[in-house]
Amino acid sequence: MGISKTDFMRGMQCRRMLWLDRNRPEKRVIPPEIQEKLDKGNEFGDGAMGMFGEYVEVTALKEDGRLDYSRMIKDTKAYIESGESVICEAAFSYCGHYCAVDILRKADRGYEIYEVKNSPELTEQHLKDVGFQRYVVTRCGVRVLRCFVVLPGEDGEDYRIVNVSAPAKEYSEWVRDNVFELNKIKMQKQEVFVETGLQCSQPYECWYYEYCHSEENKTKE
Numbered sequence: 001m002g003i004s005k006t007d008f009m010r011g012m013q014c015r016r017m018l019w020l021d022r023n024r025p026e027k028r029v030i031p032p033e034i035q036e037k038l039d040k041g042n043e044f045g046d047g048a049m050g051m052f053g054e055y056v057e058v059t060a061l062k063e064d065g066r067l068d069y070s071r072m073i074k075d076t077k078a079y080i081e082s083g084e085s086v087i088c089e090a091a092f093s094y095c096g097h098y099c100a101v102d103i104l105r106k107a108d109r110g111y112e113i114y115e116v117k118n119s120p121e122l123t124e125q126h127l128k129d130v131g132f133q134r135y136v137v138t139r140c141g142v143r144v145l146r147c148f149v150v151l152p153g154e155d156g157e158d159y160r161i162v163n164v165s166a167p168a169k170e171y172s173e174w175v176r177d178n179v180f181e182l183n184k185i186k187m188q189k190q191e192v193f194v195e196t197g198l199q200c201s202q203p204y205e206c207w208y209y210e211y212c213h214s215e216e217n218k219t220k221e
């Protein structure tokens with residue numbers, strides 16, 4: 001068991017959030033407007049898959065409807081070996097740490113990572129997100145030449161592509177320094193206690209807000 005991109009981003013906001021995701025997911029409350037935003041983000045991502053023309057998509061589901069990670073990782077490897085130019089949802093795993101790249105594009109002597117975000121502007125969270133992908137993909141032996149974030153376009157353009165290669169490289173080192181500790185926290189048996197504070201609403205409102213702020217759980221240690 002390792003850390004996924006979502007685990008990492010949530011765990012860096014709050015260690016307790018990561019632990020609760022794995023051990024007490026029934027305690028989370030996702031506001032309807034957030035769920036709607038997540039769904040819209042998926043639609044935008046699906047639309048962007050064809051932005052470079054023909055592509056292959058790696059997404060594979062098991063019979064029960066959950067993502068088949070092993071199959072996706074295997075298929076990604078096969079597509080890379082056969083020289084595919086554009087691989088969408090390209091899946092990688094290093095020491096159990098997992099990520100799927102929205103668009104992996106072949107370039108001269110390496111690859112480019114494109115992370116698609118349905119957001120009006122580039123944020124620090126986007127850079128961290130790409131940093132995590134760069135860390136895993138590079139550790140899997142793929143040479144990453146450049147990283148980009150794809151945002152909705154302006155002035156009639158469909159997309160705006162922002163080069164984030166330099167910050168993604170810096171953040172990939174930050175990922176390296178934290179990912180194994182987060183994995184230990186995720187797997188520990190005893191509940192992780194973190195005092196409530198600014199991290200409960202920044203950068204995102206936490207879905208365990210009610211749980212952690214209840215009298216019963218506020219003082220638990």
Ligand code: SF4
Nearest residue numbers: 014017200206209212
């Ligand atoms: S409510 Fe606050 S303390 Fe509790 S998991 Fe969320 S961020 Fe962490």
